[in-house]
Amino acid sequence: MLKNCMDQQKYAELSAWITAAGLAGKPETMMLSGFCDRLLAAGVPLRRGLVVIDTLHPVHEGRAFRWRADAEETELIEYGRTSDGEAAENWRRNPFYRMLQSGEVVMRLPLTAETVAQYSGLDQLHADGMTEYVLVVKRFAAGGIIGEMDCVYTGWATAEPGGFDDAAVAALQGLVPFLALAIKCAALARIAETLVGTYLGRDPARRVLSGRISRGVADRIATVLWFSDLRGYTGISDQAPPEQVIPLLNDYAGAIISTVHEGGGDVLKLIGDGVLAIFPAEDRERACRSALAAAVAARRTIAALNRRRGAESLPVTDMYLGLHVGEVFYGNIGSEDRLDFTVIGPAVNEVSRIAAMCRSVDQPLLISSAFAEAVGDERQRLVSVGRYALRGVGRPQELFTLEPGTDGAGI
Numbered sequence: 001m002l003k004n005c006m007d008q009q010k011y012a013e014l015s016a017w018i019t020a021a022g023l024a025g026k027p028e029t030m031m032l033s034g035f036c037d038r039l040l041a042a043g044v045p046l047r048r049g050l051v052v053i054d055t056l057h058p059v060h061e062g063r064a065f066r067w068r069a070d071a072e073e074t075e076l077i078e079y080g081r082t083s084d085g086e087a088a089e090n091w092r093r094n095p096f097y098r099m100l101q102s103g104e105v106v107m108r109l110p111l112t113a114e115t116v117a118q119y120s121g122l123d124q125l126h127a128d129g130m131t132e133y134v135l136v137v138k139r140f141a142a143g144g145i146i147g148e149m150d151c152v153y154t155g156w157a158t159a160e161p162g163g164f165d166d167a168a169v170a171a172l173q174g175l176v177p178f179l180a181l182a183i184k185c186a187a188l189a190r191i192a193e194t195l196v197g198t199y200l201g202r203d204p205a206r207r208v209l210s211g212r213i214s215r216g217v218a219d220r221i222a223t224v225l226w227f228s229d230l231r232g233y234t235g236i237s238d239q240a241p242p243e244q245v246i247p248l249l250n251d252y253a254g255a256i257i258s259t260v261h262e263g264g265g266d267v268l269k270l271i272g273d274g275v276l277a278i279f280p281a282e283d284r285e286r287a288c289r290s291a292l293a294a295a296v297a298a299r300r301t302i303a304a305l306n307r308r309r310g311a312e313s314l315p316v317t318d319m320y321l322g323l324h325v326g327e328v329f330y331g332n333i334g335s336e337d338r339l340d341f342t343v344i345g346p347a348v349n350e351v352s353r354i355a356a357m358c359r360s361v362d363q364p365l366l367i368s369s370a371f372a373e374a375v376g377d378e379r380q381r382l383v384s385v386g387r388y389a390l391r392g393v394g395r396p397q398e399l400f401t402l403e404p405g406t407d408g409a410g411i
Contacts, residue, residue: 006171010042015178022182025189028065029074035179036067044168047130048157051183052096056147056191058198063187093120096153099137106173107135110163125157132163134172138180146191152180203266203280204341207331215339218331223343224279224291224371225328225351226265228256228298228321231364233273236315248315249273255301256319263294268342276352278343281325281374288375291323295365296402322355324368346393353390354399361385367400 006014017038021031028051036049049067061082066075082091091097098119099107109115111126111133125133139151154176158164164172197205230236230252237245253275257267260277264287269276279294281287298319306316326347332339354366363385372382382400389396 006039006042006044006167010038011171011174014038014042015175018175018178018182022178022185025186026182028063028183028186029076031179031182031186032065032067033074035175036069039171039175040069044171045158045160045164046156047159048125048128048155050153050155051179052153052155053183053187054148054150055187055194056149057194061148090120093118095119095121095133095135096137096155099135100151105137105139106169108164108169109133109135111157129159130157131159131161133157134164134169136172136176138177140184144184146188149184149187149191152176152183154179200341201266201268202261203278204268208341213332213339215332215334215336218329218333218344220327221330222281222284222327223325223330224265224281224284224287225324225326225343225347226260226275226277226279226291226294226321227324227351227355228275228319229355230273231318231320231359233317236317240315244315248309248317251305251309252302252317252319255305256298259294259298259301262297263290265291265294276343276348278328278330284325284374285376288323288325288371289378291371292367292375292378292402295321295323299364318364320355320358321365322351322353322358322368323365323371324351324354325371325374326350350390350393353393357388357390357399361388361399363401365401369398369400372398372400 014035018031018035021034026034032049032051036046040046047069050064052062052064054062060078060080062079064077064079066077068075080087082088095107095109099105109119109122109132111122111130113126116122116126122133134156136154136156137151138154140149156164156172158168193205193209196208200208236248240248252273253270256275260267260275263279265277265279267275267277279287279291298321302319306318309316324347326345328343328345328347330343332341333344334340350368354368358364358366366385367382372379375382381403383403385399385401387396387398
């Protein structure tokens with residue numbers, strides 16, 4: 001079967017290499033480049049290689065990896081949804097789509113003007129002088145499907161005048177399953193990281209994936225606490241058409257969460273219109289300064305968002321925000337089969353009460369006295385709004401806000 005293409009020893013070596021690379025968790029780009037380089041060295045006249053796999057991601061539908069014999073690096077492309085518009089039309093004209101519909105596992109396409117006119121995605125191969133494109137699809141059994149990830153698509157091109165010979169195609173058919181399994185392993189690991197990070201937050205995800213999943217395992221940490229919610233959200237949700245409520249939440253959550261992340265914080269919870277976040281405070285002053293800068297950035301981002309939504313005659317709102325610093329327990333809390341990775345402690349209760357006080361004192365931002373003491377030189381930008389009793393907190397405390405005109409955000 002492998003005569004005039006690959007001998008049995010090289011075939012065995014390549015299958016063993018890609019299996020080991022997959023088990024070692026190598027990046028997909030490294031696996032594809034190593035696989036193609038070894039195919040080429042073994043006598044397969046390969047000039048282009050493509051691997052595509054769908055994923056489970058809030059933004060991307062999948063990832064594509066492109067290898068070129070004349071390029072130094074394998075290209076990674078993350079692509080969006082192919083269910084609507086031009087993307088959907090291109091997908092329906094793709095030869096992979098025909099294979100899925102027909103059940104074919106291998107397709108050999110001569111790269112001619114007629115083929116390029118019939119299918120999408122082949123014009124650049126034809127323009128680059130490729131003569132044949134071999135597509136191999138490895139489907140997963142029902143139990144191996146996650147979301148839209150139900151197979152691995154691969155495409156292989158040559159510039160040989162007569163295209164691939166039968167032995168080269170047979171070698172590809174035999175070796176692609178090893179590559180597909182390695183790519184699937186990498187994709188599953190990436191999906192786990194994405195899902196845990198999306199639903200728990202970045203630092204909790206890192207801790208959970210490192211093995212900290214036992215109930216009751218929690219660390220005592222010093223942290224800056226951020227609790228925000230939206231002004232008048234209940235009234236807006238009662239009055240706005242239902243189809244506008246979720247886009248409103250997404251717009252404002254996107255504005256707030258992005259600035260928290262850019263400031264080095266981690267969002268732990270979305271509670272309706274509320275956001276609970278932390279800025280770990282190994283260096284307390286630095287964490288406070290980062291949180292304060294994120295608060296100002298969030299206000300600016302929300303102001304820009306309100307201008308856009310107002311121009312579209314959509315409901316607008318604003319953010320109430322409380323900032324506090326203190327010690328909390330950070331870890332797994334819950335039952336044996338349902339855990340939450342979160343923070344607990346009096347400081348968490350205090351920051352939520354501080355944020356709730358924004359309504360009473362008509363301030364968009366309130367800062368605890370502990371935060372004010374820890375923020376260093378930024379303390380001169382803060383002004384007291386008085387001492388207040390906070391519900392569920394033992395003693396009144398002085399609260400602060402940014403002095404008007406010192407932030408550039410209109411606070």
